[in-house]
Amino acid sequence: ENGYELWLRYKPVNKGNLCESYCLKSRKIMFPGETESLIAAKKELQVGLSGLLNMPYTEAETLEDNMLVVGTPQSVSLFKKQDFYAEINGLSDEGYLILDCTIEGKKAIAIAARTDVGVLYGVFHYLRLIQTNQSLDKLYIQENPKLKYRVLNHWDNLNGTVERGYAGYSIWNWERLPSYKEQRYTDYARANASIGINGTVLNNVNAQAKSLRTDWLVKASGLADVFRPYGIKVYLTAKFSAPKEIGGLNTADPKDPQVRKWWKEKVKEIYSLIPDFGGFLVKANSEGQPGPQDYGCSHADGANMLAEALEPYGGIVFWRAFVYQNERHVDRVINGYNEFKPQDGKFAKNVFVQPKNGPIDFQPREPFHPLFGGMPDTPLSLEFQITQENLGHAGHLVYLGTLFEETLQSDTYENGKGSTVSKVLQNYGESHGISAIAGVPNIGTDLNWTGHLFGQANWYAFGRLAWNPDTSSGEIAEDWARMTFSNDKSVISPVLKIMMISRETYVNYTMPLGLNHIMNYDTHNGPEPWHNDPVWTAFDYHKITRDSIGVNRTAKGTGATGQYHNPISEMFDDIRKCPQEYLLWFHRVPWNYKMASGRTLWDELIYHYYKGVDEVRQMQTIWNELDGKIDRERFNHVASLLKYQEQEAIWWRDGCLLFFQDYSRLPIPANLEQPKHSLKYYKTIPFPHDWKGRYE
Ligand code: BDP
Structure with missing residues (x-):
């Protein structure tokens, strides 16, 4: 699989019982309608159901038990006589209902909306229920978008x-x-x-x-x-x-x-x-x-x-x-x-x-x-x-x-x-x-x-x-x-573990504790906290000195904290109350400042940068659990990118810490993996991407 189909792969449901019950409920479909949105919705349902259920998509014009009935009150006039007609009318322009019901004495699932595009959204939701192996019993779903x-x-x-x-x-x-x-x-x-x-x-x-x-x-x-x-x-x-x-x-x-x-x-x-x-x-x-x-x-x-x-x-x-x-x-x-x-x-x-x-x-x-x-x-x-x-x-x-x-x-x-x-x-x-x-x-x-x-x-x-x-x-x-990927627990759980830590991991190995804008000036990838020229300087963003790091944006500094309502404003303003993840965003903090963990700021920074790299390594180990459980092409694609990510995480960690160390003059503990290169190396290695060049 090359990923082109995105999350709309519609591969056959492989749990026998589930598939049987899905097939039963979508045995025949009543889906009249000639507008272009209804036709698009019908095409999707056709591709989706026949892929997922591995059976022909069969339309019917008369009601029978276990049908899927799809449309608006205009396209399916039967809807006008149902008790849920009022609910359809109460939907917003893009909303939809998916419900288990009885229409003229026949058991059915209705996907109903006031508008054609509502029907389309309802169809996608119905397919998602099957794609994610949800039960279709006693369905009652009413959805309206919360933003227009x-x-x-x-x-x-x-x-x-x-x-x-x-x-x-x-x-x-x-x-x-x-x-x-x-x-x-x-x-x-x-x-x-x-x-x-x-x-x-x-x-x-x-x-x-x-x-x-x-x-x-x-x-x-x-x-x-x-x-x-x-x-x-x-x-x-x-x-x-x-x-x-x-x-x-x-x-x-x-x-x-x-x-x-x-x-x-x-x-x-x-x-x-x-x-x-x-x-x-x-x-x-x-x-x-x-x-x-x-x-x-x-x-x-x-x-x-x-x-x-x-x-x-x-x-x-x-x-x-x-x-x-x-x-x-x-x-x-x-x-x-x-x-x-x-x-x-x-x-x-x-x-x-x-x-x-x-x-x-x-x-x-x-x-x-x-x-x-x-x-x-x-x-x-x-x-x-x-x-x-x-x-x-x-x-x-x-x-x-x-x-x-x-x-x-x-x-x-x-x-x-x-x-x-x-x-x-x-x-x-x-x-x-x-x-x-x-x-x-x-x-x-x-x-x-x-x-x-x-x-x-x-x-x-x-x-x-x-x-x-x-x-x-x-x-x-x-x-x-x-x-x-799959509804198999042994696939979902490692994938989720990786996804749910990944953003914090990225923060850890690049810009922890509220640090920001210390990336490469051109590409915005890789570290460059040392960038300093008349047009743009990273020093505006970290203000590093021999004693401290971070920007004072409190009431006594640039006043950014005053732009928030209380109690947020006071919380950000007070170094003891400011959430640690925003510390250096709002405060200028001495290297020996004692953090909640008991570590000094310097040691806490080290802790985060190393944790970030370790977590990328953990992500690789977790990903490897999927070997043989998902297709080779996508497995290898992600595995090799995770290796690349590890190298980049090390680049970030070592480049930043060596640069900060030039000011703090504090050690990177000997028991930790030591940077393989000097700061000079990180400052002069050619950056892998020539961002500007791409656009000339
Ligand atoms: C910056 C990007 C720049 C965008 C700009 C924007 O580096 O390429 O043009 O934001 O949002 O983040 O307008």
Whole structure:
């Protein structure tokens, strides 16, 4: 197996009894309907059931016992006469019911929804029950997504490369679009629909204006046509200077009526080509991208101009809050909050402000972004990174479900205890009628889509959490493992063990105790805490000296702790109460500081770095238990990447500790495996990836 089929492998259920009972319940299927979404759902059910149950998929038009009845009250008018009709009507636009019932005296399972796409989601859920060997007895499942916009943000460039993509090139073959539609696009849509993703931004936030030119829009419309049956809307990034670059105007000033008119006409044109276009994602006044501040206007002024153009068509603006230029000299961490908090409530009603999960930049661990809980009057969309820019690229096995969950379950205390980030996002649904979450995917042209087979779990986990941000990452990992490998306990349990420790393991061997942004300047892989040049210095992030390490972000330092509500603010501010995993994020700490473990800070750092490497070795041992229990191709793929990960973990551990030791002048205990090379070696070895070169 090469991994192409993702979690939709539909291999035969191999437990005899179970399979028999599944076969009995899906003996015949009543699934009328001619719309493109119902046809897509039916195709999936057909492929899924015939694969899983190893029997022909048989349709019937009249009721008999043990049938599967699938549809909406429009497609299956029988539903209108059932007592669960009211429940169908109570579902949201994308919700569904799966229930054991009796229809006109015949025993049946109904997969019912108000809308066609709800039916599609219900079908995927039903298949998942079988894929994960759940019982189909007494089924009563009612599902509505907890967030309305569940969107992938591709960082794909128009030339086919992917910014921070580690699984090959972009899957969009722009040259041949719109006429040639690869099978991969449909499979991409199926995978996304199976986890409830309902939108995709096709191109990079570091945008090119030409993506909004008519010829490119026509190409994008080809993808929209493939995705539509699967409930997925297409969005584009909008470069703020587009009116100048492709519109022939001499300004992009949002105050200029000509500029506003240009955007309105552009949007009108987009909707003529893509009638269900989702809207724009914008990176403005950030890392060199143009924006409204270039014209003395605010983020809200810029976002609202685009929102006004999109509003008549139901389109949305996602305006990113990833900005750090203006207060970089003080502390990058406080910049996003300081720029956006004063504008709370100033955005049009179809605008989301979109911060990343943490206030720096997709580090292996960050405290949640203080804008969550700080913007009651502006709906926020949360941006996660699924691609592992700072987590070992596609070479390291790091299950991100636990990272996502950690952020989502962080309590902001916005309205007292229990105001988790997840609740903050969901509450916008009630207060503003819209809610959203975004993920920067790890998808590319590699046969297995994500480079590392386990990267698929991160795509999967993002979708499941977007649908319900309160799902446990462990439960999601288990579903994924069952669908990806097997329902056999002796397979699931080692796979889960590895997945559930993997993120902490990564933190341990790279940036434990709240350290951050000490990775290689160009590639963002491998250690470079020594990077120090006039443009960028890692010393801003660790502030290492002979005596101490860490950044003072307390009230007496840069004040970042004051951006959180109490009691979080006080907790982060007080070195004795600050959770150890954020210690060096918020505090500057002497090397001999006594940690809760009784170890000094120096010894605690050593402990974590060594633990990280040991855990990668444990992961290899655990993986080896699967030898012979899963197919050779995927076994070898993961086994050899784990070896690579071990080398990289050692590189991180030794590079960082030798560098820190230059300042602390404290020993690495003799009983531990000693670094094989000098610090000089780590500073000068050529980095394996030439990130910039990839894109030239
Ligand atoms: C940084 C990435 C950069 C992105 C930027 C962003 O290194 O490639 O363009 O974030 O999110 O993490 O805009």
